[in-house]
Amino acid sequence: MRNKKKNILLIVLASILAVAFLIPLLWMLSTSFKSDFEAIGGSTFLPQEFTLANYTSTLFNDSVPVFRWLFNSLFVGIAGVSIVLTIDAMAAYGLARLDVPFKKVLFPLFVSTLMIPWVITFLPLYQQFSNLGLLNTYAPLILPYSANAFGVFLLYQFFRSFPKELEEAARMDGANKWQIFVRVVLPSARPILATLAIFTFMSIYNDFLWPLVTTSTPDMRTVTTGIAIMQQGSFVSSYGKLMALTTLATLPILVVFLIGQKSFIKGITQSGIK
Amino acid sequence: MKSKKMSAFTSFLFVLPYLIMFTLFLVVPLIYGVYISFHDWNLLSPIHPFVGGENYARIFTSGTSENRIFLNGLTNTLQFVVYSVPLLVIIGLALAMLVNSLPMKIRGFFRTAYFIPYAVSVSIIAVLWLWMLDTNSGLVNQALEGLGLSAIPWLTKLPYAWISLVIATVWWTIGFNMIIFINALNEVSEEMYEAANIDGASSWQKFIHITLPSIRPIMIFVIITSTIASFNVYGQPYLMTRGGPGESTEVLLMGIVQQAFELRQMGAASAMAMLMSLIMISISVGQFLLTRGKKRKGEEHA
Structure with a gap:
């Protein structure tokens, strides 16, 4: 009986905290459907008059090319993930x-390079890309992430425990190293590759300072940097539009996150084993 | 003999692509960064004269602008570390224990709810909290006024500016630590708790004598990674307080960025980055040794 009471108390506490955690995001969503007048007043949580005007005006505003930013973020994220998965899996194997x-x-x-603070390579990397004339291109937004040893470390542990018998059987059939890697080893590594993929994608998508200094024109900004630049501009005067924009910018990563949550959590757990 | 060499070569090809990226984007910048820090490296000038340790010397000479930027930044970053890390660790553990004490069926929902802000990028976090904490029309001050309290200048006065930055950071990243702790808690053996129950131990005693010692390695890991993350703070103060009021929340990374891209002094900025890295590494190693030392002592007692 006492246990049941305690359980209910814990659920209530957990629910209150959940509301506190979710309120900023729900508030963002609800305000994006409010008129400017209502958004500033902020009197009620849900919009009294539901409007899509914020979205339609945001989407066709040339000064905030949010779709271009979304494309850039997704493009550099996917390109970065592809490179990292390929070279890390090969090296780890x-x-x-x-x-x-x-x-x-x-x-x-x-x-050992996992212990090197990121800031140590920040400025020289900038100078390297500047020397090559590659600032404000996709190159600095994709390539530097591939030097991170986290994926090699993560996959190494997996390949270490991979059963030798499977490799042996393939070798008997006359497969060479590369064929064994592609046909036998990689398919079995799918879950751990998914983990590395979402980890890498999140860190590229959410990176801020690096894409901020290496891009300079609106069409090269990522979502994160585009929103930051815009936030310092005149767009802020309309909270409804601002929230429509941030909602649009948040949705794709939220979908990726919710789909990949399990893999992501597994990755966090494994990184903690060190 | 020859085939063995051949095999080593083809195997090496597997490592080669990563090795190239590792060299180009980690080893080269590491060396290049040291090189730049020993030069008078103006971003706009094509000539970069060698100046030896002068960039470092200026940082340690009081009265120079480098000294002021570095010390102000370091002091502020250390403040942020001291304010945020204990909360990131303690609240992370508390949330993990709360989630784990819930009925199995609903754990997933709450875990996701606390973890979701982590998926939102820092500029959106900043937009949301700037708006929530706005002195005149923000949700938080409206709520305070609704309760009959006076509005608080969350972003423009101390200590509120630090409180705001810490709240936004905890809200944003706490889910990550929680996940690590949930996993660590699940690894603690049930038998130890059952034995303690038979001995009539209280929840608090069980926490102190079973839970904490069992999750010690993970605790050290979380403390070190949270310290590193807080040391790297940039987006929140850059976007939320712009380093203000005055320069009181201008963190070290902001100082380095200012030195490099506003004052265009890459050499001095690189020297600052080197020092910042050295400080970060020393703190991590110190934390590791300190927590490990404690364990040794504990074992002797046992």
């Missing part, structure tokens, strides 16, 4: 299972 020369040096070398 090579180091974990193949006769790579110096692998006893290479793997610890890669992993």
Whole structure:
């Protein structure tokens, strides 16, 4: 009996906290459907007069090319993920299972760089891209993320525990290393690859300072940097429009997040094992 | 013999693509950064004279602008670390324990609810909280006034500016730590709790003597990663308080960005970045040794 009471109390507490966590986002959603007059008043939570005007005017406003930003973010995110998955899986498999020369040096070398603070490479990377004339292109928004050793570390642990018998069987059938990797090893690594994919995508999509300094024109901004620049402009005067814009910018990543939540959580857990 | 060499070569090809990226975007910038920090590196000038340790010396010489920017930034960043890390760890653990004490069926919902803000990018976090905390029309002050309290200048006065930045940060990132703690709590053996129940231990005793020691490695991990994350704070003060009031929330990364891109002094900024990294690494190592040292001591007692 006492336990039941305690349970109810905990559920109530958890619910109050859940409301507190979700209110800013729900408030954003509800305000995006309010007229300017109602948005500033902020008297009621739900819009009394439901309007789509904020969305239609935002979508056709050339000074805030939100679809271009969304495209940029998705494009660099997907490109970055593709590169990271490919090169990290190959490297991790090579180091974990193949006769790579110096692998006893290479793997610890890669992993030790996980402890290097990001800020140490920030300015020289900027200077490198500047020297190559690649600022304000997609290159700096995609390439630097591929040097991160996290994926190699994560996949290495998985490949280490991969059953040898499967590889042996494929070798008996005359498959070479590459064929074994692509046909036997990779398919079995799908869950862990999904984890790495969502981890990488989230970190690229949400990165702020790096894309802020390496892009300079509105058409090259990502969602995160575009919203930040816009927030400092005149657009802020209309809360309804502002919230329509932030809602549009949040939805895609929220969908990715909710779909990939399980993989993401698994990745966090594994990164914590270190 | 030859085929062995051949095999080593083809195996090496697996590592090669990553090794190239690793070299180009990690090793080269590491060395290049040290190199830049020893030069008078004006972004607009094509000539970068070697100045030895002068960029570093200026940071340590009181009265120089570099010294002022670095020290002000470092002090503010350290303040943010001190305010935010304990909350990020304690609330993260508390939320994890709360979620774990709920009936199995509804755990997933609450876990997701607390974790969702993590998926929102920092500029949107800033827009939302700027608006929620707006002195005149913000939701928070409206609620306070509704309760008969006076409005608070959340973003323009101390200590409220720090409180706002910490609240927004906790709200945004706490789910990450919670997930790590939930997993750690699930790993603690049920048998130990059952044994403690038989001995008639209270919930508090069980927490102190079973839960905390069992999750110690994860606790150290969370403390170190949260400290690193808070040290890297940039977006929240840049967008929410713009470093204000005055320069009181201007964090170290903002100072480095200012030195590099407004004053265009890449050399001095790189020296600052080097020092910031050294400080971060020392703190991480210090935290690790300190927490590990404690464990040793504990074992001796046992």
